[in-house]
Each structure stands twice: as structure tokens, then as C-alpha cells.
Amino acid sequence: QKEVEQNSGPLSVPEGAIASLNCTYSDRGSQSFFWYRQYSGKSPELIMFIYSNGDKEDGRFTAQLNKASQYVSLLIRDSQPSDSATYLCAVNTNTNAGKSTFGDGTTLTVKP
Amino acid sequence: DVKVTQSSRYLVKRTGEKVFLECVQDMDHENMFWYRQDPGLGLRLIYFSYDVKMKEKGDIPEGYSVSREKKERFSLILESASTNQTSMYLCASSQPGGMSASGYFGPGTRLTVT
Numbered sequence: 001q002k003e004v005e006q007n008s009g010p011l012s013v014p015e016g017a018i019a020s021l022n023c024t025y026s027d028r029g030s031q032s033f034f035w036y037r038q039y040s041g042k043s044p045e046l047i048m049f050i051y052s053n054g055d056k057e058d059g060r061f062t063a064q065l066n067k068a069s070q071y072v073s074l075l076i077r078d079s080q081p082s083d084s085a086t087y088l089c090a091v092n093t094n095t096n097a098g099k100s101t102f103g104d105g106t107t108l109t110v111k112p
Numbered sequence: 113d114v115k116v117t118q119s120s121r122y123l124v125k126r127t128g129e130k131v132f133l134e135c136v137q138d139m140d141h142e143n144m145f146w147y148r149q150d151p152g153l154g155l156r157l158i159y160f161s162y163d164v165k166m167k168e169k170g171d172i173p174e175g176y177s178v179s180r181e182k183k184e185r186f187s188l189i190l191e192s193a194s195t196n197q198t199s200m201y202l203c204a205s206s207q208p209g210g211m212s213a214s215g216y217f218g219p220g221t222r223l224t225v226t
Contacts, residue, residue, distance in 0.1 A: 042219070043202055043217040043218060043219050044155075044202070044217050088154075088155070099143070099145070104152075104153075104154040105154060
């Protein structure tokens with residue numbers, strides 16, 4: 001089992017819809033969770049982080065964390081074609097001093 | 113503004129050459145990382161460093177070495193480049209602690225070994 005698994009893509013949604021990206025992790029000691037967006041040919045860009053159970057909202061993005069279920073998700077509301085990218089989930093444990101374990105990513109396409 | 117720079121965006125080298133990839137960060141971050149990214153394999157950690165002159169192996173260190181002589185600079189060295197080291201190389205930096213993302217990425221170096 002991979003340490004961090006993301007829902008297999010690609011994911012395609014129409015413009016204006018909600019895109020839901022999911023991630024599960026195996027280490028119960030994980031403390032912090034990150035979502036990166038990576039456009040084709042570019043490097044990953046940090047867009048959201050969450051440390052506590054529940055929801056965290058930032059504009060059209062909402063990160064959701066459920067530590068009991070070892071599950072973290074990213075919701076993108078009112079999806080735009082510019083949201084088309086690969087989204088990477090990353091997980092840290094408290095003991096690894098900022099070294100993240102990354103999922104393989106989910107590619108999202110938002111169709112006009 | 114957070115800034116991680118890498119010495120080259122594109123690099124073409126011949127098999128057997130020694131290759132140096134440089135990474136510089138201006139955020140005074142303690143941690144620095146080198147990843148490679150390949151289609152279908154995701155981001156794989158090669159080496160990381162928590163402090164000057166300190167290094168630790170990541171998941172795929174074979175064929176690579178690193179150097180961190182100054183806090184802001186972390187170099188990746190391919191001792192004898194091989195075609196299977198053709199890849200996108202990404203440098204990242206972060207602050208220490210479990211709450212820190214690793215991290216802020218540089219623009220990447222696409223290395224082709226022929």
C-alpha cells in the first residue's frame with residue numbers, strides 16, 4: 001500500500017461545477033497536509049494546507065481533513081478552465097521535519 | 113516573495129559526464145530537497161538536507177550525491193550521467209517542523225542524457 005494515495009484520474013468536470021479531489025494516507029502519525037497544483041511543464045505550487053480536522057476554506061478552494069478516517073480532500077467550487085492541472089496531495093509527520101510524502105497526483109480537466 | 117531558483121531550465125548532457133544542478137533559496141530555510149519527477153512515477157525524493165554540511169538519503173539516492181556548503185545553496189551531482197537519469201529535477205526548500213510544507217519548489221531542470 002502506498003503511503004499517500006490519490007483518486008485515480010483523470011477527472012473531468014464542466015466549467016462552474018465542483019471538482020472533488022481525494023487523498024488517503026497510511027501513517028496515523030501524520031500531522032499536516034498539503035495540496036499542490038502543478039500545471040503541465042511547471043513545478044508544483046502550494047495552494048492549501050490543513051492541520052486540524054474539519055474544513056478550511058480559501059476562496060474557491062476548501063480542504064477537508066478527517067484524521068480518524070485518514071482522509072483529506074480538496075474541493076474546488078465554480079471550477080474554471082484555468083484550474084486544469086495536476087493536483088498533488090502531500091503529508092508530513094511531526095518527526096520528519098518538513099519532509100513530505102507525495103501522492104502521485106490527480107489530473108483535473110475543466111471543460112468550458 | 114518566496115524564491116527558489118535553479119541554475120538551468122533545460123540541460124543536455126552525454127552519458128558518463130559529471131553533471132551539477134544548482135539550487136538557491138532566499139528564504140533562509142533550514143531544509144532543502146532534491147526530487148525527480150517522471151511520468152507515472154510521481155515525485156521521488158533523491159536527497160535532503162536539514163542543515164549546512166548535513167545530508168540524508170531519500171528514496172532513490174543511487175547515482176547521485178549532494179553538497180550543501182552554504183545554507184542557501186544545495187547542489188545535486190550526477191557522478192556519471194546515464195540515460196535513465198533523464199528526468200525533471202525539482203529543488204524545494206522549507207522550514208523545519210512537521211507543520212512545514214516541503215515546500216516551495218524551484219522551476220525545475222529538465223535534464224536529458226544522451
